[in-house]
Amino acid sequence: MPWNPEAPYNDLPALPPVHIDLEPRAVLKATVEARAALATLAQAGHLLPNPNILLNALPLLEAQASSEIENIVTTADELFKHADLGGGDHATKEALRYRSALFAGVESIRQRPLTAATAARICSELQGREMAVRAVPGTRIANPTTREIVYAPPEGAPLIGEKLSAWERFVHADDDLDPLVRMAVAHYQFEAIHPFHDGNGRTGRVINILMLIDKGLLQDPTLYLSRAIIARKNDYYRLLRAVTADEAWVDWILYMLDVVRESATSTTRKIAAIRACQEHIAERARAATSGGRDAQFLAVLFEQPYCRISTVVERCDVSRQTASSWLHSLVAAGLLHQVKVGRELLFVNHEFMEVLTRSE
Template sequence: MWQPDRPFNELPDPPIDQLETKAVLKATIEARTALASLDQAIRRIPNPAVLVSALPLLEAKASSEIENIVTTTDELFRLASDTEEQASPETKETLRYRFALFAGLRSLQNRPLTSSTAMEVCSRIKAREMRVRDLSGTYIGNPATKIARYTPPEGRSIIEQKLSSWEKFIHGNPDLDPLVIMAAAHYQFEAIHPFADGNGRTGRILNILLLTERGLLREPVLYLSRHIIRNKDEYYERLLSVTRDDDWEGWLLFMLEGVRSTSFETLRIIDEIQSLQLTMREELRDTTSAGANADLLDLLFEQPYCRISIVMERCGVSRPTASKWLRELGDAGKLRDLRVGRERLFINHRFLEVLSA
């Protein structure tokens, strides 16, 4: 019998035969259709690095914001390719989220998604080695009143046993749709709450890794945390409702709607990015001595805070030439010129506006 203030050591596995209800199957078809459209759009893009550079940063920002780690899109992109100490602690931690996502993707090349993957991801997020917790007193609730809404399983051996069940659920149910597995496994992981910190962000990265592992997503560009941050209260209430009321259907429908809606929103972002790329290609030709330089165009989207030194390296040109190209775009109002200390940055502000709309 679950009680909010007692460790839920009897946490059950997802009820396999109860997950794919009629409503869930209908929502799964709609989510799969939207996700397939997104994946096809990614395959058509000549340079997917533009999306792979940008969208995981937005996912990192939203996922971190769910945990009240707040930074700005502007600061994230300005420091994304830098390790400057001037970054705020919140920005550094958010940037580590993207680093953890890509570390997780690399790990899938050598081994399937397991609890070891989760440990690696969480360790990257927290910048220290994270192991299964062996602490008592962990609970989810109001830290001021110390009233628990939920208390996860306690004891390392029990948590490791629950993680083993989580792995078996992910890989041992080929008849379940991967989207249903992703959503149910996300609840299961969050209910286990295996680490002392970073569980929410780790679990949301695992969602993307699972979809990638199953071949539903070519690149990690699903902006799923946008749905969660917009519906943060419902997200936590739906998680609790599974534990309290066994309401798997409500939880699965919430997550499937997130996949469907954010797939279409990401498609809109892709369309707007491609439209802006076409516009800027014409602007390069008409307003600069660079002409329609493809390397320069790609760079302005891969790194919207562009440095002269990066243009020199990427385009194989001298410093005077790189400086001239960027200055011409700045003078024409196509890029925004910004000085940070002794450094000069040229900002693709229209691209950032598309991303943050």
């Protein structure tokens, strides 16, 4: 029976697809290039004196971009401003929950294998409430401009549960399929199952990172995938649909491999820019204040673009007066900006923020 976008796709085939070579020569070549880019990224990450720079900053940028794909739009400035304070507008809170979901997923897979339960935990963190598989029929995905229905996912909690179990088996299959190809194929399948009422796209993109960590291709969630997807957002949705309509697996896999390669390469460039910024600011900070000779203080300035006096007190084991003096000296030297958020006085490493948010 031909696929009908308006009818629930209850016959969604299990993985791997039958009679289709998922790793033709073009895919193998693209896999080598993506793996090389990931290896270069790993080496670049080791050159940073403080790995918390990446762990604190890049997941927030990924949260912003992945949320933007779903038209949840906030700014990096708002995210960093509210990362430790909480608050912000609705979109900012949604994006901050993405970061929480990402970290919850990483913690989960370091204790037990990736499963449908992991996906439910991620989605629950994203939505801020307990999420279970869809039980109510009638879910339809429409073109946001024309309102034309473009896809109807499988219906019925028991059937969705069966599809997710088959998806799990594929994720953990003991075969020769390259982990990057497996990630691309599994991502399509998860989005096609569309197991939750909301949050499936963001949940699926968190799972992409988890699969790469699980297979040792990443050590931490420091790959900034969603920005590359945003740059070709129309292709993302078009190619997902083409797999459903035409079994165009190879085009989809090549797209995802290129997203990985491009993301790893741009993140490597960003790390180089962060190192240069860090060295430049450290040199000027040493001339501006005695705190500039404190390695821990310099590390704090680059863990988040926004810094609080209380953070410096805690991390550097100095008095509040000393912490305040160090920070205000850097404001006077033009290295930091001072802003008020509610009752909190924050100090912004504006050069670091510019490096984080510009395209590399």
